[in-house]
Amino acid sequence: MNVVLETRSLVKRFDGLTVTDGVSLRLERGARHALIGPNGAGKTTLVNLLTGVLAATSGQVELDGRDITALPVHARVRRGIVRTFQINQLFGGLTPLASIALAVSAQQGRSAGWWRPLGRDTAVTTECDRLLNGFHLADVMDRPVASLAYGKLRLLEIAIALACKPRVLLLDEPAAGVPEGDRQEIFDTIAALPVDVSVLLIEHDMDLVFNFARTVTVLVDGAVFAEGDAAAIAVDPRVKAVYLGDDDAAAVATGHG
Amino acid sequence: MADEAPSTSAAASSLRRSARWRVWELAVFAAMSLAWLLLPGQSLLINQIAIVALFAVSLDLILGYAGIVSLGHAAFFGFGAYAAALFAKGTMNDPLAGLAVAVAASAVLGAATSLLILRGTDLTRLMVTLGVASILYELANKLDDITGGADGLQGVVMGPLLTPFGRFAFDLSGRVASAYSLVILALALLVARRLVHSPFGVSLQALRDNRLRASSIGLSVRLRLVAVYTIAAAFAGAAGGLLAQTSGFASLDLFDFHRSAEVLLVLVIGGTGYLYGGVIGAVVFQLLHDVISAWTPQYWNFWLGLFLVVLMIVGRERLVTPWKWFRRGP
Numbered sequence: 001m002n003v004v005l006e007t008r009s010l011v012k013r014f015d016g017l018t019v020t021d022g023v024s025l026r027l028e029r030g031a032r033h034a035l036i037g038p039n040g041a042g043k044t045t046l047v048n049l050l051t052g053v054l055a056a057t058s059g060q061v062e063l064d065g066r067d068i069t070a071l072p073v074h075a076r077v078r079r080g081i082v083r084t085f086q087i088n089q090l091f092g093g094l095t096p097l098a099s100i101a102l103a104v105s106a107q108q109g110r111s112a113g114w115w116r117p118l119g120r121d122t123a124v125t126t127e128c129d130r131l132l133n134g135f136h137l138a139d140v141m142d143r144p145v146a147s148l149a150y151g152k153l154r155l156l157e158i159a160i161a162l163a164c165k166p167r168v169l170l171l172d173e174p175a176a177g178v179p180e181g182d183r184q185e186i187f188d189t190i191a192a193l194p195v196d197v198s199v200l201l202i203e204h205d206m207d208l209v210f211n212f213a214r215t216v217t218v219l220v221d222g223a224v225f226a227e228g229d230a231a232a233i234a235v236d237p238r239v240k241a242v243y244l245g246d247d248d249a250a251a252v253a254t255g256h257g
Numbered sequence: 258m259a260d261e262a263p264s265t266s267a268a269a270s271s272l273r274r275s276a277r278w279r280v281w282e283l284a285v286f287a288a289m290s291l292a293w294l295l296l297p298g299q300s301l302l303i304n305q306i307a308i309v310a311l312f313a314v315s316l317d318l319i320l321g322y323a324g325i326v327s328l329g330h331a332a333f334f335g336f337g338a339y340a341a342a343l344f345a346k347g348t349m350n351d352p353l354a355g356l357a358v359a360v361a362a363s364a365v366l367g368a369a370t371s372l373l374i375l376r377g378t379d380l381t382r383l384m385v386t387l388g389v390a391s392i393l394y395e396l397a398n399k400l401d402d403i404t405g406g407a408d409g410l411q412g413v414v415m416g417p418l419l420t421p422f423g424r425f426a427f428d429l430s431g432r433v434a435s436a437y438s439l440v441i442l443a444l445a446l447l448v449a450r451r452l453v454h455s456p457f458g459v460s461l462q463a464l465r466d467n468r469l470r471a472s473s474i475g476l477s478v479r480l481r482l483v484a485v486y487t488i489a490a491a492f493a494g495a496a497g498g499l500l501a502q503t504s505g506f507a508s509l510d511l512f513d514f515h516r517s518a519e520v521l522l523v524l525v526i527g528g529t530g531y532l533y534g535g536v537i538g539a540v541v542f543q544l545l546h547d548v549i550s551a552w553t554p555q556y557w558n559f560w561l562g563l564f565l566v567v568l569m570i571v572g573r574e575r576l577v578t579p580w581k582w583f584r585r586g587p
Contacts, residue, residue, distance in 0.1 A: 125266045
């Protein structure tokens with residue numbers, strides 16, 4: 001079986017409001033899968049359900065065929081489900097280096113060490129160097145995170161996720177708010193992700209979506225509205241209709257011309 | 258990701274640098290030794306400062322590093338003091354064994370009550386910690402068969418300190434007591450220093466800054482909160498144990514709200530999150546107390562209050578750099 005992450009009839013209700021409505025989604029090994037949909041379609045909620053930030057009202061989440069619905073966030077991360085956040089979630093009091101070194105230590109099972117200083121293991125620092133250079137963060141690695149420019153923070157957001165060596169990577173609008181000049185850096189980073197990592201990308205930028213994704217799922221009102229090859233979704237008249245009147249309509253129409 | 262392997266690891270050398278001993282850190286330890294050597298007449302005062310400093314360092318571990326607010330840290334201080342006093346009166350009068358008992362007792366209490374501070378907001382934690390200390394105060398009051406009730410436990414007589422360097426009997430002038438407290442404080446600082454530079458210590462700062470992200474890199478936030486709360490309780494228990502052993506009694510007052518408030522004040526005066534704030538705060542607080550009390554004894558609280566307000570509004574950094582007060586700029 002080649003499905004890595006799968007949801008079965010996943011439902012999330014808040015006080016009677018159904019935000020996720022029976023979503024069954026399959027993410028294959030090495031997937032380049034995009035999740036799109038109008039604002040308020042429940043895309044981030046779905047990521048929160050997949051990662052355990054929110055508990056599902058009903059339905060299951062399975063990783064490699066094993067039910068992980070009841071597992072807390074950190075336990076899912078250890079099994080390889082890692083995410084980035086639409087709004088940066090960083091450690092303001094640490095440096096980029098310390099943030100990444102901590103994530104790498106956690107991934108290598110060294111985060112509970114309490115006697116030797118952080119980063120005394122070559123395996124940790126080698127990986128830190130690789131990530132810092134790869135994400136163009138080496139020159140700011142000793143500055144407090146709180147003092148970095150937004151574009152750098154966005155890169156750090158992704159670098160920390162990759163430090164966790166994901167098997168499944170959920171990217172929640174990685175280019176959100178990134179100025180035009182810095183977007184390419186984010187795009188290149190995403191394009192260069194290891195091929196065996198299964199990626200689910202939430203994005204409003206249709207250029208990015210259709211350049212990156214092989215499969216697209218369209219979420220509307222919490223339910224799967226359409227799903228298929230990127231090429232087919234791009235010309236699907238129903239999908240265009242959903243986006244009609246939305247700012248993204250033009251993007252869908254021209255994004256894959 | 259195009260990357261060339263650097264010949265020397267920038268990450269390794271930078272991380273190494275950040276854990277290195279600073280000159281001012283060594284100065285703190287030197288000052289502790291010099292105070293004992295040069296001020297033999299002030300031994301009782303030095304003993305008291307060392308104990309308050311240890312208590313404040315313990316609070317710094319949970320507040321400064323892990324971001325756990327507490328208005329009831331005296332629970333562990335008092336518990337350690339009573340444990341040490343009871344052990345000395347009932348079992349044996351060896352100070353080091355008694356200190357170990359105090360540390361262990363407070364650690365157990367810390368582990369048990371840590372479960373109460375995992376959920377909720379800062380306000381929840383302020384009230385829960387306040388409540389726990391209050392409960393212990395009342396228990397110590399009511400269980401007077403064991404604790405002596407409102408009279409406390411008096412007449413705690415300690416045997417000599419048995420160390421590899423010889424036997425040291427406690428003296429009235431507090432020379433041995435102050436050396437004992439200073440050495441324990443120094444050892445606690447050394448352990449705490451290892452702790453805060455370790456992956457565990459950095460992970461505490463991470464969850465202080467952002468719990469959601471800390472769990473999203475695979476760290477169990479709850480486990481870490483339980484661990485640091487237990488360790489801090491053990492440190493506070495050591496401080497309480499030292500007080501009972503060197504003063505010869507344990508009283509209800511040790512659980513009192515003003516103890517919890519005062520240690521918070523001491524830590525805030527010295528600064529949180531860099532480990533030595535508790536030590537510096539304890540010295541400054543004691544000096545302030547002595548200077549103001551000598552000058553105008555009845556208005557100590559007024560001047561302390563004013564100092565606090567100025568400290569918080571002006572900021573610690575600006576307060577200790579008066580030459581920057583009239584400079585323009587950010």
